[in-house]
Amino acid sequence: MRYFNLFILAITLCALALGSAQVQAAASEGSVLFVAPHRLVVPPSEKVSVLNISNKSSEARRYDLTLIDQVMNEKGVTQRLDTFPYSIKQMVKFVPKRFSLQPGEQQTVRVMIKRPADLADGDYHSHLLFREVPLNVKDKAQLAAERKTAEKSVSFEITTLYGIAVPIIIQQGKIIQDIEFDTPTLAMSDDGKQRQLSINFTRIGNSEAAAKLKAEYVQDGKAPVQIIDPQWIRLYREVEKVSKKIPITHMPEGAKGGKIVISLVKDEANDSKTVKKEIAFN
Numbered sequence: 001m002r003y004f005n006l007f008i009l010a011i012t013l014c015a016l017a018l019g020s021a022q023v024q025a026a027a028s029e030g031s032v033l034f035v036a037p038h039r040l041v042v043p044p045s046e047k048v049s050v051l052n053i054s055n056k057s058s059e060a061r062r063y064d065l066t067l068i069d070q071v072m073n074e075k076g077v078t079q080r081l082d083t084f085p086y087s088i089k090q091m092v093k094f095v096p097k098r099f100s101l102q103p104g105e106q107q108t109v110r111v112m113i114k115r116p117a118d119l120a121d122g123d124y125h126s127h128l129l130f131r132e133v134p135l136n137v138k139d140k141a142q143l144a145a146e147r148k149t150a151e152k153s154v155s156f157e158i159t160t161l162y163g164i165a166v167p168i169i170i171q172q173g174k175i176i177q178d179i180e181f182d183t184p185t186l187a188m189s190d191d192g193k194q195r196q197l198s199i200n201f202t203r204i205g206n207s208e209a210a211a212k213l214k215a216e217y218v219q220d221g222k223a224p225v226q227i228i229d230p231q232w233i234r235l236y237r238e239v240e241k242v243s244k245k246i247p248i249t250h251m252p253e254g255a256k257g258g259k260i261v262i263s264l265v266k267d268e269a270n271d272s273k274t275v276k277k278e279i280a281f282n
Contacts, residue, residue: 032057033130033164040128041169042113051109051128051166055101062100063130065109067092068165070127072236076244086237088126088170091115100135113170121173122206123237127165169208176205179235183277184262189247197228197246197262203235210234212265217251217281219258227251227260257281 034054042049055061069087070078083089093112101107109128182200189196203209213233216224227250235242259278266273 032059032061033063033132035130035164035166039167039169040111042111042171044171044173044175047113049111049113051111053099053101053107053109053130055103055105058103060100060102060135062098062133062135063163064098064133065094065096066129066131067094067126067168068129070165070167072239072242074239074242076233076235076239076242078236084238086122086124088113088124088168091124091170092126092168094128111168115170115172119172120206121175123169123171123175123208125167125169125208125236127167129163129165131163171207175207177207177209178204179209179211179233179264179266180204180275181262181264181277184260184279186260186279186281187245189245195248195251197248197260199244199246199262201233201235201242201244203237203240203242206237208234208236212268213246214263214265215246215248216261216263217255217258218261219255224261225250225252233264255281 032055034056036052036054040049040051067089069081069084069089071081071084072078091113093114095110095112096107099107111128180202182202184197184199187196187198188194197215199213211233212230213228214226214230215228217227218224227248228246229249231246233242233244258281260281262277262279264275266275
């Protein structure tokens with residue numbers, strides 16, 4: 001009963017973490033388990049890759065590893081499915097499947113890829129879930145039951161207490177990727193208390209696409225002001241369009257007139273690939 005209560009608490013905290021924010025795997029740097037890289041992209045020519053794991057906490061911990069499928073919807077939110085057309089579950093093996101780490105200890109997870117001979121060009125993905133289990137649980141049947149329940153009940157990319165799920169992207173053949181966006185519109189939040197940008201993004205090609213979104217408030221004779229926190233916009237391969245509402249959090253007090261310039265930065269080393277659009281601010 002004690003371990004069942006611990007498990008229920010873990011599930012509850014996972015749900016609370018999801019409800020408060022969508023946290024990307026990069027946030028694993030601040031969790032008890034540090035995983036590098038936080039997104040594993042395997043180029044077409046590679047068959048083996050590795051993840052480096054570190055226990056950043058002051059306690060010994062144990063993790064079970066499982067491949068899960070997280071599928072993105074048109075709101076940009078991922079949800080758990082048993083399988084989908086771009087899953088890599090049948091292409092990947094990894095070792096170890098369970099490990100324990102003392103404080104400060106490190107572990108390497110080896111990921112081995114076998115692509116089908118008729119695999120079409122593009123990218124394919126699943127998530128490798130690191131799920132923490134109590135060190136003193138020795139009943140394999142109980143562990144298996146808990147894992148089965150968790151896999152059916154929990155859908156998340158990362159939490160900082162009980163586990164993280166790292167995207168693994170396998171590329172095949174020629175990769176084509178791009179992202180575009182419609183001219184944004186200004187709207188109010190549902191509670192009417194905050195302005196937000198409403199933006200539709202479109203993925204182009206046979207793989208996921210990503211770019212960094214920025215927005216500035218511009219007035220003649222004044223320095224531009226960043227009005228949102230710069231953020232990555234990512235569209236997985238299974239979704240062609242995603243609609244997002246981005247809160248405007250840093251608008252200068254009393255701002256009136258001028259314009260908002262929204263930038264989609266596709267390559268920070270190449271300004272010519274940045275797409276900009278403007279809307280009037282009244």
